[in-house]
Amino acid sequence: MRKLFILIVFIFFISGCTNERDVSYISEDNEYVSISYPVTNINILDEEISSYVNKTYYEFKNMKYADKPELNISYTYKEINSDTVNVSLKTEIIADKKINKIKTFTYNKSNKKFLTMEDLINDLESLDYEIKKELLEKYQDADMDYLSNVSYDYFTVDDENLTLYFNPAEIKSNHDELIYLDIPLDSLDLLIDIDKSKDEELYFSIKKKNIAADDKVVALTFDDGPSKYTESILDVLKKYDACATFFVVGNRVPFYGDILRRTLNEGSELGNHSYDHKLLTRLSKEDFQDEVNKTQEAIKKFTGFTPTLFRPTYGGYTNALKSYTDLRFVLWDVDSRDWEVKSKEKILKNVLPNVKSGSIILMHDGLKYGLNALEDIVKDLKNDGYKFVTVSELLEFNKLWDSE
Numbered sequence: 001m002r003k004l005f006i007l008i009v010f011i012f013f014i015s016g017c018t019n020e021r022d023v024s025y026i027s028e029d030n031e032y033v034s035i036s037y038p039v040t041n042i043n044i045l046d047e048e049i050s051s052y053v054n055k056t057y058y059e060f061k062n063m064k065y066a067d068k069p070e071l072n073i074s075y076t077y078k079e080i081n082s083d084t085v086n087v088s089l090k091t092e093i094i095a096d097k098k099i100n101k102i103k104t105f106t107y108n109k110s111n112k113k114f115l116t117m118e119d120l121i122n123d124l125e126s127l128d129y130e131i132k133k134e135l136l137e138k139y140q141d142a143d144m145d146y147l148s149n150v151s152y153d154y155f156t157v158d159d160e161n162l163t164l165y166f167n168p169a170e171i172k173s174n175h176d177e178l179i180y181l182d183i184p185l186d187s188l189d190l191l192i193d194i195d196k197s198k199d200e201e202l203y204f205s206i207k208k209k210n211i212a213a214d215d216k217v218v219a220l221t222f223d224d225g226p227s228k229y230t231e232s233i234l235d236v237l238k239k240y241d242a243c244a245t246f247f248v249v250g251n252r253v254p255f256y257g258d259i260l261r262r263t264l265n266e267g268s269e270l271g272n273h274s275y276d277h278k279l280l281t282r283l284s285k286e287d288f289q290d291e292v293n294k295t296q297e298a299i300k301k302f303t304g305f306t307p308t309l310f311r312p313t314y315g316g317y318t319n320a321l322k323s324y325t326d327l328r329f330v331l332w333d334v335d336s337r338d339w340e341v342k343s344k345e346k347i348l349k350n351v352l353p354n355v356k357s358g359s360i361i362l363m364h365d366g367l368k369y370g371l372n373a374l375e376d377i378v379k380d381l382k383n384d385g386y387k388f389v390t391v392s393e394l395l396e397f398n399k400l401w402d403s404e
C-alpha cells in the first residue's frame with residue numbers, strides 16, 4: 001500500500017504542475033527519507049530523472065537494515081549555456097551497508113540529445129592519462145587495473161570546474177564517499193560554450209517591526225523548503241503583513257535564489273536546515289560541519305544573507321552537535337504535524353489552541369495542506385492580537401519560548 005502511495009505521489013509531482021522547479025519528498029514514518037530532484041520541463045530529461053529516482057527508492061525499500069534506514073537524494077542543476085542543461089543526483093543510502101552514488105545528465109535541447117564527455121571535450125583520449133594519474137594521486141588505494149576501464153559517464157560543470165565523478169566500486173577504492181576530480185575549465189579544450197552564472201542583484205533590506213514590551217508575539221517557522229509552494233506562502237504572509245522564518249535545505253537553495261531574496265525583502269528570515277537533510281546524529285563532527293557550512297555558503301552566495309539559526313533535521317540533535325557550530329539551535333513548542341495529518345482542520349487544531357506569546361510554530365514548506373491551513377492560522381492569531389515576528393526578533397525581544 002505504501003509503495004503504491006509513493007508511486008502515486010511521484011506521478012502526481014511530475015504531471016501535476018507545469019511551473020514547478022523541483023520536487024521534494026521528506027518522510028520519517030518508518031525510515032528517514034529526503035528526496036529532492038529538479039523539474040526541467042524537458043520531458044525526456046524529466047522522465048529519465050524521475051525514473052532514476054523511483055528506481056533508487058525501490059532499491060532502498062528492498063534493502064535489509066537493522067535500524068531505521070536512511071535515504072538522501074540531493075541535486076545540482078546548471079544551465080551550461082542557453083541550449084544545454086546539466087543535472088546531478090547524489091544518493092546516499094544508510095542501511096546495513098552504506099552506499100554513495102551519483103548520476104548525472106547533460107542534455108542539449110536543440111539536438112534533442114544527451115551529451116557525453118566526448119561531446120564536451122576535444123581529444124579526450126590525450127586527457128585520459130592525466131585524469132588517471134591525478135585520480136591515483138588523490139585516491140592512493142585505487143586499483144590501477146580497475147582504473148584502466150573507468151568511464152567518464154558522470155560529470156558536472158560550474159563556473160570554474162568540470163568535475164568528474166566515479167562511483168567508489170568503479171575504481172575499487174575503499175572510500176565509501178563519492179570519488180571526484182575537479183578539472184579547471186581553463187585547462188580544457190572545450191567543444192561547447194559554457195556561460196558563466198549571471199551576477200544577480202543580492203540586495204535585501206531587513207524590515208524592522210514595531211514591537212512594544214507588552215505585545216503578544218509569535219514566530220511561524222517553515223522547514224524543508226524552498227519549494228514550489230514558497231511563493232504561495234509568501235503571498236499569504238504578505239496579505240496579512242506577517243512574516244516567518246524559513247529553515248532551508250542547502251542543496252535546494254541555488255535553484256531558488258530569486259524566491260529566497262523575496263523572502264528576505266518581505267521581512268521574513270532564513271535559517272539553516274543542513275545541506276542534504278541527513279539525520280545529523282549519525283554524522284561525524286566534520287560531516288556535520290560540512291552540512292552546516294555548505295548551506296551557510298549557498299545562502300550567502302544566492303541572497304547575501306548569513307543565517308544565525310539552525311534547525312536540526314527530524315528534530316534530532318545532541319549537545320555535542322550543538323557545540324560544533326556557532327549557529328543557535330532552534331526547536332519549536334507548537335507542532336502542526338502538517339506532514340502527518342494531511343488535513344487543514346487537524347492542522348488548525350494542532351496549532352491554534354496551543355499558541356502563547358513567544359511560541360514557535362513548526363510547519364513545513366512543500367505541503368499542500370499546510371499551505372491551505374496557513375491563511376486561517378495567520379488570520380486567527382492576528383484577530384487574537386498576536387504580532388508575527390521572526391525567530392531572531394523573538395530572541396531580540398527576549399520573548400523566546402525556551403527551546404533549549
Ligand code: ZN
Binds near residue numbers: 223224273277313314
Ligand atoms: Zn526537515
